[in-house]
Amino acid sequence: MEAYQRAVDFDPREKKYILVEFPYPSGAGLHIGIAFNFIGVDVYARYQRMLGYNVLFPMGWDAFGLPTENYAIRTGRKPQVVTRENTDNFRRQIKAMEMSFDWSREIDTTDPAYYRWTQWIFIQLFKHGLAYKKEMPINWCPKDKVGLANEEVIDGRCERCGTETVRRMINQWVVRITDYADRLIDGLQSTQFIDKVRAAQINWVGRSEGANIRFPVEGSEDTLEVFTTRPDTLWGATFMVIAPEHPLVERQKHVPGVVDYLKNTLKKSDMERAELAREKTGVFSGLYARNPGSGELIPIWISDFVLMSYGTGAVMAVPAHDQRDFDFASKYQLPIQPVVAVPQGWDYDSAAYEGLEGTLVNSALIDGLAVKDAIPAVVDWLSSHGRGEPAVSYHLREWIFSRQHYWGEPIPMVECARCGWQPVPDDQLPVLLPEVERYQPTDTGESPLANIAEWVETTCPICGGAARRETDTMPNWAGSDWYFLRYIDPHNDRAFADMEKMRYWLPVDTYVGGDEHNTLHLLYSRFIYQFLHDLGYVPKEYPEPYIRRFSHGVILGEDGMRMSKSRGNVILPDELVERYGADASRLYLMFMGPFDATLAWSERTLMGVKRFHDRFEAFFKTRVLLAPVGERSISPVVNRLIRQVGGDIAAFKFNTAVAKMMEALNTLQGNELPLSRGDLRCLAQVIAPFAPLLAQRCWEMLGLPGSVHASRWPEVDEALLAQQSVTISIMVNGKLRGTLEIDPDTPQEEVIAQARQVESVSRFLKDRGEKKVVYVPNRTVNFVVS
Secondary structure, three states: OOHHHOOOOOOOOOEEEEEEOOOOOOOOOOOHHHHHHHHHHHHHHHHHHHOOOEEEOEEEEOOOOHHHHHHHHHHOOOHHHHHHHHHHHHHHHHHHOOOOOEEEEEEEOOOHHHHHHHHHHHHHHHHOOOEEEEEEEEEEEOOOOEEEOHHHEEOOEEOOOOOEOEEEEEEEEEEOHHHHHHHHHHHHHHOOOOHHHHHHHHHHHOOEEEEEEEEEEOOOOOEEEEEEOOHHHHHHOOEEEEOOOOHHHHOOOOOOOHHHHHHHHOOOOHHHHHOOOOOOOOEEEEEEEEOOOOOOEEEEEEOOOOOOOOOOOEEEEOOOOOHHHHHHHHHHOOOOOOOEOOOOOOOOOOOOOOOOOOEEOOOHHHOOOEHHHHHHHHHHHHHHOOOEEEEEEOOOOOEEOOEOOOOOOEOOEEEEOOOEEEEOOHHHOOOOOOOOOOOOOOOOOOOHHHHOHHHHEEEOOOOOOEEEEOOOEOOOHHHHOOHHHHOOOOOOOOOOOOHHHHHHHOOEEEEEEOHHHOOHHHHHHHHHHHHHHHHOOOOOOOOOOEEEEEEOOEEEOOOOOEOOOOOOOOOOHHHHHHHHOHHHHHHHHHHOOOOOOEEEOOHHHHHHHHHHHHHHHHHHHHHHHHOOOOOOOOOHHHHHHHHHHHHHHHOOOHHHHHHHHHHHHHHHHHHOOOOOHHHHHHHHHHHOOOOHHHHHHHHHHOOOOOOHHHOOOOOOOHHHHHOOOEEEEEEEOOEEEEEEEEOOOOOHHHHHHHHHHOHHHHHHHOOOOEEEEEEEOOOEEEEEEO
């Protein structure tokens, strides 16, 4: 590892903590999409180092999880061995693509020295009432004898073997992330997340204000409580729907059709049940509730689109103003009662009216009120009559933390008949995952660890009596929630990280990852950090762990389809480096298109980039022999390129940076402009973040000592730039009305904005509607007005 790659604790230079999501090291090797992400962030990190920052740019492995366990079971090999091989291969591939990670800080979530602290964090959650055991339904595969996450159930069948799944009730560890719901939204105010990331976080938490309303169940002492954001539509509630798991259902199994419906529900995952596009099904429970607004009796139906894990497991159905309820009512011929005046000509035979405009009708005391006024009026009425109260609800659910698998961190808890659940003492951590010959799933639904009696049987840390270890393991999210903290102090055996080191390096300045992790991973990570912050284990100055979060794009095959072995369109980084070299591969991946876009592979474009790479080196070799000795940059083209490429890298516009280097090379070759050794030095530095090997060869051709990557990014000669300004003509309806001097690199939007402000032009634009603006770069702006 080169010295410039190593981050220095407490260095007087300003720090930059640049983080890329660490990969899951699969047996398939490094995917080209991961390489694309890593290279983009590597370009940015190299640039920040050259600006003089003390950069922390680390790498590690998110190595626990079901895919490795499945592969190990299929091949009869131990997950430990498979994981070691996979990480070794990933590391080799990453290094082959010349990524400048600080390997002295490498971490692995399967390392006991690492997961000791993952277990310690769980114990803190338990001690502070945020982790507890709860009986919950899970997806179960009868053939593989394993619990499945919702994502592992496809069309009601096990993703692994295709067997139809069922639902089982099982005791699981749950974490109360919901206690931090408001904090997870409010904390975003102190970040600089891009809009789509911020929106993904807010939408996943899903904070909604409304009311809880109580519906008495006729003929019993029971009451159904529902949450709704539209209490104003209470008089339009013509039926209720409860989840199949609702306690009332157990007493209604004698009703025709209920038992059969429950059996069919057991085959579906929560994700399938909540799918909006899926046809809704249901069965009448035999029960009625009294609408607390209208006083009418309304039927209670059972449907699997209602989840017991969301809200109260019951909803009031207003089919006139909710499309899902409308579809259900239409299918089962239930009443549809409008309570909001609809636009003229609205057809209730085809759709519900879900708009917020209109006044209330058929609603007794709130008739004639606008929706915005009716909502608080109804909430006040419910509260004063003891039939409800204001409430806030969240989409965010409690975090199911247990996994009934082998390949994961053991949950560090023991159960004693006398003392109940107790955490393993800190001095006994880590609770090691035992290496075993058999780690296949059990018949009982428990983790394979349940079969290891000598590991399970232990003593209670409180009374010293017989106790049993928890045999569930943690989800792979657990190790990735706090990994950015361990990079700061990876070899500390007294704490997960030293406070002063965290105070120096935190918060993470830039965090780059995939869109698919902008919700759960990012949310879990922020939650764990906020929890540790509350306990004083991270610096109080930094309530949020990340300043900026960017998303990278997706690379498709040359056929425009997602890459897969079955389609034969997979691009492997090893083959790419072998055929074209690391530098040309890096340049092409950055040139493909915007960093956050969906991009299609093109072998033809790749060949063009390779030719640019070769031309650049050949040009450099020729000019080194001809260049005068002076170290000062004298070329306007090179001077402008320094600013262009630097600005594009800072904005993650890597594709335009490469394009500008190509344009500059064409200009320099075509005009045979004079270049000093200072110009050539600058060219080597400008291309260095993208093509590190090529840049170093050029550096050495100049006879310069050390590494180009340890050199300072060249400064722009402002005086030289000023000499390059151009004068453009400003026209209104084709007539010249003024001129403007600009830098040739000024963005189009800025040029047009400045042109509007020119006094001799603005008076011709005042009070006249612009139809369009035509801009010819560095020549003219023409305003077409009415």
